Amino acid sequence: MNHLHQAFSVRFTYNVFFTEQLFGHTNPLFGDFLKQQATDETRKKLLFVIDSGVVTAQPTLLADIKHYFAQDADFIEVIDDLVIIPGGEDAKNEPAFVEKIVDAVDRHGIDRHSYVAAIGGGSLLDLVGYAAAISHRGIRHIRIPTTVLSQNDSGVGVKNGVNYRGKKNFLGTFVPPVAVFNDSTFLTTLDDRDWRSGISEAVKVALIKDTQFFEEIEANAQALAARDAAAMQTLIHRCAQMHLDHIASGDPFEMGSSRPLDFGHWSAHKLEQLTNFEIRHGEAVAIGIALDTLYSQQLGWLTEAETNRVLTTLRTLGFSLYHPMLDANKSAGILKGLSEFREHLGGKLTIMLLKRIGLGVEVHEMDTELIRQAIATLRKYELSTTV
Amino acid sequence: MNHLHQAFSVRFTYNVFFTEQLFGHTNPLFGDFLKQQATDETRKKLLFVIDSGVVTAQPTLLADIKHYFAQDADFIEVIDDLVIIPGGEDAKNEPAFVEKIVDAVDRHGIDRHSYVAAIGGGSLLDLVGYAAAISHRGIRHIRIPTTVLSQNDSGVGVKNGVNYRGKKNFLGTFVPPVAVFNDSTFLTTLDDRDWRSGISEAVKVALIKDTQFFEEIEANAQALAARDAAAMQTLIHRCAQMHLDHIASGDPFEMGSSRPLDFGHWSAHKLEQLTNFEIRHGEAVAIGIALDTLYSQQLGWLTEAETNRVLTTLRTLGFSLYHPMLDANKSAGILKGLSEFREHLGGKLTIMLLKRIGLGVEVHEMDTELIRQAIATLRKYELSTTV
Ligand SMILES: NC(=O)c1ccc[n+]([C@@H]2O[C@H](COP(=O)([O-])OP(=O)(O)OC[C@H]3O[C@@H](n4cnc5c(N)ncnc54)[C@H](O)[C@@H]3O)[C@@H](O)[C@H]2O)c1
Ligand SMILES: NC(=O)c1ccc[n+]([C@@H]2O[C@H](COP(=O)([O-])OP(=O)(O)OC[C@H]3O[C@@H](n4cnc5c(N)ncnc54)[C@H](O)[C@@H]3O)[C@@H](O)[C@H]2O)c1
Ligand SMILES: [Zn+2]
Ligand SMILES: [Zn+2]
Numbered sequence: 001m002n003h004l005h006q007a008f009s010v011r012f013t014y015n016v017f018f019t020e021q022l023f024g025h026t027n028p029l030f031g032d033f034l035k036q037q038a039t040d041e042t043r044k045k046l047l048f049v050i051d052s053g054v055v056t057a058q059p060t061l062l063a064d065i066k067h068y069f070a071q072d073a074d075f076i077e078v079i080d081d082l083v084i085i086p087g088g089e090d091a092k093n094e095p096a097f098v099e100k101i102v103d104a105v106d107r108h109g110i111d112r113h114s115y116v117a118a119i120g121g122g123s124l125l126d127l128v129g130y131a132a133a134i135s136h137r138g139i140r141h142i143r144i145p146t147t148v149l150s151q152n153d154s155g156v157g158v159k160n161g162v163n164y165r166g167k168k169n170f171l172g173t174f175v176p177p178v179a180v181f182n183d184s185t186f187l188t189t190l191d192d193r194d195w196r197s198g199i200s201e202a203v204k205v206a207l208i209k210d211t212q213f214f215e216e217i218e219a220n221a222q223a224l225a226a227r228d229a230a231a232m233q234t235l236i237h238r239c240a241q242m243h244l245d246h247i248a249s250g251d252p253f254e255m256g257s258s259r260p261l262d263f264g265h266w267s268a269h270k271l272e273q274l275t276n277f278e279i280r281h282g283e284a285v286a287i288g289i290a291l292d293t294l295y296s297q298q299l300g301w302l303t304e305a306e307t308n309r310v311l312t313t314l315r316t317l318g319f320s321l322y323h324p325m326l327d328a329n330k331s332a333g334i335l336k337g338l339s340e341f342r343e344h345l346g347g348k349l350t351i352m353l354l355k356r357i358g359l360g361v362e363v364h365e366m367d368t369e370l371i372r373q374a375i376a377t378l379r380k381y382e383l384s385t386t387v
Numbered sequence: 388m389n390h391l392h393q394a395f396s397v398r399f400t401y402n403v404f405f406t407e408q409l410f411g412h413t414n415p416l417f418g419d420f421l422k423q424q425a426t427d428e429t430r431k432k433l434l435f436v437i438d439s440g441v442v443t444a445q446p447t448l449l450a451d452i453k454h455y456f457a458q459d460a461d462f463i464e465v466i467d468d469l470v471i472i473p474g475g476e477d478a479k480n481e482p483a484f485v486e487k488i489v490d491a492v493d494r495h496g497i498d499r500h501s502y503v504a505a506i507g508g509g510s511l512l513d514l515v516g517y518a519a520a521i522s523h524r525g526i527r528h529i530r531i532p533t534t535v536l537s538q539n540d541s542g543v544g545v546k547n548g549v550n551y552r553g554k555k556n557f558l559g560t561f562v563p564p565v566a567v568f569n570d571s572t573f574l575t576t577l578d579d580r581d582w583r584s585g586i587s588e589a590v591k592v593a594l595i596k597d598t599q600f601f602e603e604i605e606a607n608a609q610a611l612a613a614r615d616a617a618a619m620q621t622l623i624h625r626c627a628q629m630h631l632d633h634i635a636s637g638d639p640f641e642m643g644s645s646r647p648l649d650f651g652h653w654s655a656h657k658l659e660q661l662t663n664f665e666i667r668h669g670e671a672v673a674i675g676i677a678l679d680t681l682y683s684q685q686l687g688w689l690t691e692a693e694t695n696r697v698l699t700t701l702r703t704l705g706f707s708l709y710h711p712m713l714d715a716n717k718s719a720g721i722l723k724g725l726s727e728f729r730e731h732l733g734g735k736l737t738i739m740l741l742k743r744i745g746l747g748v749e750v751h752e753m754d755t756e757l758i759r760q761a762i763a764t765l766r767k768y769e770l771s772t773t774v
Contacts, residue, residue, distance in 0.1 A: 011396045012394070016390060016392075018391075137560055170493065
């Protein structure tokens, strides 16, 4: 057969830094990173895009950034015009925000060797990562995640995306950042829901991969719920590490059908949509974990005791484990999440369930009746544990 | 310093097949490719997006495609709705076409293991490649290039893109196709301009990399101009091979500043824009090559004899080597292409020039006065060689 064969590999590397007060004038970390990258004669530019929720919660942030780069920053040209975009899922729902960033890239002449730095929650990061990925076929993207979820999960990974006609993450790409700066100071102003929300991703990764990590979360559940900063740092560091390892050792751009880190997510994604994104991603994931944990027990994989440990840990962390939308349309609503999940991943349906705490196993079908039973159990459990 | 390090590689492979009558019912190539990919239980889908210019020029194409998949194609589900989009640069200028494809992906449930196949010129391929790359974070993309340029250059590479607010390729990504099918039959209906246009990319790659290939083109210039199909097949095969080798051995996603294959392109891109895309990309590239060849001679790198061989070959192929827009605004127009080129690439200005025929060398600045002289020489040369 007359053909030419092409084969090549592309290498990606980046660091995830842990710090406090990233823009404090005595913290050299961010500046040092930029200096190290400043290899040739060209002066690179840096465009900030910032989550409005962070700007409101941290009123000195904008001034701190300007001040940070005020002294002789001849290694970088920081664009004066700091682009501020509403945080939360709105950032991903409105196509005009993609254009707003792309237009700023154009207006300020940000090239492929310059940077777009995003400061914000997972939603804002997903939006900015996407806009940076498609501008000039990819501008260097720095992530400065400001929520628990984005510091331990979404912000350290390789995915970005926006919603399209209400469909979650319908548009997006796989593009790693050039650096991630996890600044614990940001977390202090999170409201309780957002503080808690990100913990469910850590519970998820622990349940499918690491018994000991689950036991730590279980032991620290009360401290975490009470906003213990040290317990949170430990959790974020460990979870980020697991996330990075998972990406590097597996299928970084998800070309196969397997997607273990989506444990609990088939129902979570649908629940977010069914509630018009009124519940947070992490809140939906907590419910999704509870549902698939119960399902795993019904299959005879998890013992009742193990199941209770999972549910109790999630409850102690402060999560609700039931939402009325689980029962909407006699569960046709949430069940539709299964086919949408398959469609988004492509290939055959692949769902992670729990063989035991710390060990996920994939299945390729789920029984509708068993899912309904699990939902009924969750409803009762929630009633019985709500004071 | 407290940080985590991430590093991984992603491997990409694909074949470029050469064939005739791809959708002839006795040609098993395309069907065999799809069958080989059909590994698991799921039935994959295939969405065609087709260049309207090809549909007009090859009136049996749509029926041929339907017929090709009519018999027991249980390994693939071909979406009945063949999406047809105006060919040429219009395809890349109108944002609604991206949406049209993304909406078809949504409507027909094309997932990440299904295919979007594009049949058309480089413009349509760039558009479809982009839409496929951003849908669901990347759907498998098959390219069926129908012009000389797309068969020997753009269609076998890893780039896609659309124009944004008139800016050429402002939005795009680097994503390889899963397969390319170069069907020589398509070339028979090209108009002379499009037949010729793609040859300039072969001249370009020969000039910077391969003396012998240039000599072949030089020897075959008249045959090529007279639409000799065999000479064209040889040229396309060799040029595609060089293009693939270049990508695999270099910097596939162009993370550095060097972009040797953009020889002649800094002025070409600008000229396309200045003429409102009235001249073809390849026509602009021929002028760009002539310009930078003269500039190389002015630097004392090329001899006058070598320079004449290049200009004569381009003229014999039928290219015009001058356009009035080169002189628009006392050349401020075309010179702006230099800064825009730097900006699009990022980093410092890097321009490929010719040390000799078959050897390109990069420089980091160009002299405005010398460019003006080269333009003046081109104007005179064009006048003296036009009958
Ligand atoms: N790309 C991925 O791999 C990936 C993985 C998981 C989740 N996600 C996405 O992440 C998004 C959720 O992100 P999230 O949970 O970080 O929430 P979020 O980004 O939606 O932010 C929630 C709210 O917190 C505010 N906020 C952010 N930082 C703050 C701070 N430091 N102080 C006060 N308020 C602050 C925001 O303005 C917003 O109102 C979802 O869209 C989800 O799909 C992406
Ligand atoms: N992605 C890359 O790496 C890359 C590289 C070089 C060029 N390009 C892009 O490719 C585009 C130019 O592509 P092109 O030169 O193939 O032209 P084109 O795609 O613009 O097509 C030119 C015309 O030919 C028609 N046509 C296509 N195939 C035909 C056929 N078989 N018979 C009759 N008519 C046919 C089209 O409808 C159109 O009217 C430019 O946008 C350029 O920027 C991309
Ligand atoms: Zn998640
Ligand atoms: Zn070109």
